[in-house]
């Protein structure tokens with residue numbers, strides 16, 4: 001019996017000791033939903049029942065579960081060199097991964113900093129923006145612009161940028177000097193597939209921030225190109241382009257948080273490619289290692305790396321930042337194997353191909369009574385249901401549980417189901433996910 005089976009069968013195996021993240025712990029522990037195995041498009045629950053994965057885990061398992069190539073690469077790396085630091089010494093796997101990433105990032109992104117999560121990538125990007133302006137003699141740029149309904153992870157930096165009330169109301173003591181633009185969802189325009197035609201003028205909020213606070217005090221503007229965790233808000237046509245223009249006009253860095261949208265989710269390597277707008281910094285995580293090993297990364301335009309690096313005295317550390325596990329050998333091996341799978345199987349192109357069918361099926365749920373709105377782009381869609389009176393999120397939580405027992409994993413945030421199948425999904429898999437969603441949506 002292996003260690004996993006032993007742990008599961010142990011009579012001492014209580015759920016109580018694990019304080020679970022983003023979970024209603026009391027409710028969950030009274031009626032747990034456990035995944036004991038996963039493979040390909042599927043997971044199995046504690047009763048041995050099969051579930052299809054409609055959210056790629058947490059939007060990270062893009063190549064499907066249990067990829068032997070990744071497991072073998074990690075195993076080989078662990079036997080060969082399990083750990084060596086990246087502080088002033090190096091190991092070959094990190095350079096190989098950085099080079100491969102630079103290859104798929106848009107030009108001129110040829111420098112990558114490794115972290116262990118999306119949240120760490122956001123904090124790293126905040127510090128890079130501060131370091132860049134300081135190196136240019138513009139250390140007075142202390143302000144950051146974010147957006148309502150934004151999700152940029154949960155570290156103090158990301159919480160400060162957050163536009164989701166529950167993620168910040170308990171935590172008042174966050175970073176100062178963050179101002180927020182309006183979100184781009186328009187309740188008068190529901191069931192818009194792809195980019196809404198109207199709403200580009202919302203980018204003028206950034207201009208208003210410049211007019212109110214002084215453009216020379218603003219370091220960077222952070223946006224998720226498609227706001228994911230808040231319920232898939234696709235940018236209106238012309239919106240990202242206008243943000244780019246304003247940033248260029250005033251020397252503000254534009255940061256795309258591509259933790260969800262990176263690695264093919266929108267049918268292109270990055271959202272920057274999908275929308276044809278190139279930011280200054282791109283934050284990544286999730287699908288970088290197919291969810292197998294924690295890892296994040298921040299890609300920057302050459303000018304940012306060069307400015308920060310060249311401003312420091314010779315032989316001195318240029319950027320006083322990094323994590324013990326930045327570029328962990330096992331994570332780098334997992335990343336390399338994952339990117340190889342994406343390339344060999346053409347998964348970014350496959351996502352673009354499957355997207356039309358996927359969105360047809362998702363938007364086909366429109367007539368179900370409880371459905372309030374549907375939004376989607378690429379292989380990412382949200383089905384928003386009518387909130388229960390006075391209890392936002394309650395129906396979403398009920399639906400997520402029902403879906404689990406009906407044979408489908410779909411992550412809800414609030415009252416929106418975030419549907420994001422692994423990019424290896426076939427049309428039959430899409431049908432299975434949508435049929436399960438349709439059945440379950442009709443039960444509430």
Ligand SMILES: Cc1ncc(COP(=O)(O)O)c(C=O)c1O
Nearest residue numbers: 117118119151152153257259260
């Ligand atoms: C856009 C975005 N940024 C940052 C994060 C945080 O990533 P992590 O949970 O790996 O810290 C997430 C997670 O969902 C995300 O969607």
